[in-house]
Amino acid sequence: MIKVTYIISDINKALAFEWTAQYIDKKRFHLSFILLNPGQSDLFEHLLTSGFEVISIPCNGKKDWPLVLWRVFKIFKQLKPDIVHCHLIQANIIGLFASRLAGIKKRIYTRHHSSLHHKYFPKGVWWDKLSNKLATHIVAVSKTVQNILIDWEKADAHKVKLIPHGFLLESFAEVNRERVLAFKRRNDINESQFVIGVISRLTEWKGVQYIVPAFKTFFQRHPNTILVLLNAQGDYEKEIKQLLKAIPEANYRLITFEDDIAAAYKAMNVFIHVPIDEHSEAFGQIYVEALAASIPSIFTLSGIAADFIREGCNAFVVPFRDSAAIYKQLKKISTDYENAKSVAYQGTKDVQQRFSLDKMIKSLENLYDS
Template sequence: MASSPLIPKHNSGTTYKVVHVVQHLAPGGLETMVLELLKQAKDDERVFIISLEGELEQAIKHWPQLIKYRSHLFFLGKKPGSQVTLLRVMYRLLKVLKPQVVHTHHIGPLIYGGIAARLSRVPARIHTEHDMWHLTDAKRQKVENLALKLVNPILVADAQKVQQQLSQLFPYTTPTVIKNGVDCNRFVPANQAGARRILGLPAKVTLIGTAGRLEPVKAQATLIKAVARLSNDIHLTIAGIGSLEQELKDLATALKVGDRVHFLGLVNDMPSFYQSLDLFCLPSVCEGFPLSPLEAQACNIPVVVTDVGAAKETLCPLSGVTTKSNRVFSLVQALENALKTRHLFCPRDFVVENNDVRSMSEAYRSLVFKA
């Protein structure tokens, strides 16, 4: 697959425009990464985000940090199912914005944003795959295959595992790996006691934390069951909201650990959340390349993840521990092992070296802009 041309950069006062296209701009790993790329824009760049679904005010209500970027955001209000008229809307919007780069994320944005970019003759097109679970469906494979051939983007995988799967499914492509990054100037080590005071968490306990939507895919129930089998001085704190909140609270009560499991709801101060912990755990049954383990490790907190998707690739090889998904006793053992060795390593060093958002931003920039 041919790559898009490199666009020369110079000092003539030209403003370069980059448009990211996502399915739905709501709190999540992919969306957080795209927002970070917006924040990292240089003085001669303007970055916009187009969300196929949703509308601006509702998005800001659910994700307040979007408000400062509202002039950079567009919402197209896509309904479920195919919507051919949306392609025309996207085409017209791109003709107005006149970007040098359109960067799509996942299959829906590739179809609508990528094809509209090709039709409107955007010079450079990038498509990033953030996980591969959606391509287990044969129909989706055929649709993505056709879209890749029509759009002819620079193809990026956010993990080695994703790159391998893309190469197997679409052997004519040569995907580049650019791993997701986090802001290592924001996620930093800090005083644990102070962080616990900020969040109202108990001071003199060993604290395991997890963060994510309270939905089945994140498997917080498995983690609660595991914590119930650990010693009484080990507590769990959960950041996030979702449909399972009451069910998870009822489970903690039924297992007689209601006083050891602390539900924080939606946490805006995530650095303080990680800084309050002794250990972070992501017990999901399905993941792409998650950001939360990187954020935790950037705060020098060791991490346990289930070995799903590319979660393992986020781990510091010295301090990180993997476990099987939906296996309570396997998770208990992983948590105990990680707690025993948590003071021996510095996982922040791994993230600073491999997953800082500034390095990620420069890697994407180098795909299409000459120095």
Template sequence: MLPKQKITYIISGVNRSLAFEWIGKELDRSKFDLEFILLFNGKPRIEKILRQNGSEVHTINYKSKRSIPRALLVMLYLLLKNKPDIVHTHLFEATLLGSVLAKLIGVKKRLQTRHHATSNLIYHPKMVKWDKFNTSLATKIIAPSKNVAKTLVEKEDVDLNKVEVVYHGFKIDEIENVPVEKVEQLRSKYKIHSNEGPIVGVISRYLELKGIQFIIPAFKRLFKDHPNAKLILANAVGPFKNEIRRLLKEIPEDRILEIEFENEIFALYKLFDLFVHVPVNETVEAFGQIYIEALASGIPSIFTLSGVAAEFVRPGHDAVVVDFMNSEEIYLGMKKILSDQVFREQIIENGRKGLSKFEFHHFIKELERLYE
């Protein structure tokens, strides 16, 4: 029997993530020992859960660039102590620091999952040199969509043989079958009354690339048709906050609910009558897990085809698909979903059917294949 391989995950800026929690629980422990190093400002919620799932976890306090020297020293100590066979990094600071150290101490398998596509090329061009530096240190780069793979190879000159497309995995049953009591607890928590509706849901950080600035004018028009309509904006933090708040001033305050963080995210979907996710172009979304979550939740949705959606969402079959940066089409999509019950039920049913390749067991098998 082959000895277990030691894997160290290095992750930055993540407070809670079901994906990492599922990996910690489902990775084959007869083949792999799994350790996590978390860079975070404070104590992340995920730390306790990962420990409960049987992983060794170390959190390094990371507030800003000033934290880098100490983070490097602590991380180096942990890597030398554990002597991993594989280091797998996620997100920028973890990838930069972790990849440098992993190469320095001679770790032969250095994996990176790339969590962004063209956003740096468009919005932060000075960061592209660091993206290229990071990818130069990897022995394998996991792209969660064909869009990310294309960006790496065609825009950043990464060797095609270094890139592997592995779709993010989801426990579809858990998303679909949320206990009713959890949904009702959220309804009570956020004081959503029975006479309120339709409820329009958005789950996106306040970033220009997410297209929320085109949803708000559409909702403003919907509100005129439905005075009891409510707009729920979850993950409501980010650098585009001032512009979002300016647009929201045109809508009565009691018709808006902003949620910075919600732990029971799958229950939150169940509060929505319809869901909207409209990134501003076809390449800016790296994957877009909320495409999968919304469809698995059975919520009729309005999408632009960005990230992974371009690979599987069929316009008018799985969801309403609208042009980029088009408030008029978003509004008309809202009206279509709310007024046409047959269409609404069809896209709900079809949307659920098209998710088999995103089942978690496919994802974990692909990961284990790359680790072996």
């Protein structure tokens, strides 16, 4: 049996890790987990309750790295894993360093960000390049990430393996009506309203600042419309709220947290996700989730969308940073909603073919086995 230790940082709850732990072939792989967080997490409780060996280590940033690295090194010497698989920046740096010091031959990290450091935190590129050097294998979650690793950072192309995220897609398709109505009641959304939904942190590169003006124009012609912004918090919140002043408060909702995200999708008539360039989004799971829920969607081609989204075939595509184009696609969708639903259904078929959880799990198992 192959022993694999996951080291994950700065995550409270993540279905992807819960699914991997549940569905990986336990006859071939023994999984253990090290979690680096400021405090305890929902993921820790879930893994512990599910019977996994899981260790939580407090980590509050760079000042803690030396001590945390030493503790992780000692844990590796005790567990003696065959493989260490790191996720997210602090875990990458600490896990790859400690596993190399511990003599672990197979050191993997999954690259969950794309151009973030290149654009906004240039000093972070040094850590990315160091991680590329320390790892024996790097999982790229999209071709965008693969290109950044190889072309921008000159990582060894032989190390880089393309493994997109996988999902339990049926969880987004099979949502009963009562859950949808409950979501609308919680957020004071009228059953008759045409719901335009966004799920995005309020940060500049997510492009929400181009959605609000498009909605304003659409609302002026279709007053029974509401804009629902979920996960609505972040460093660009002030700017977005300023734009929202041009819209009546009754016609938008700012929702910072929603537990039943599948019901939120099903409450939408249109979904919009428009990052500002092709490489800001590393993957963009909401592209997949919205189509898994069969919601007509307006997208820019960032992250994984560039790999499979096609205008008028499985979604409605707009150029980057273009409010007028977003409005035109909203008008097109509302004018012929039956056609928009047909396009969305094709999107559902496409994500089912490309992004099943089983496909991702098998790819990981093959990587661990190689």
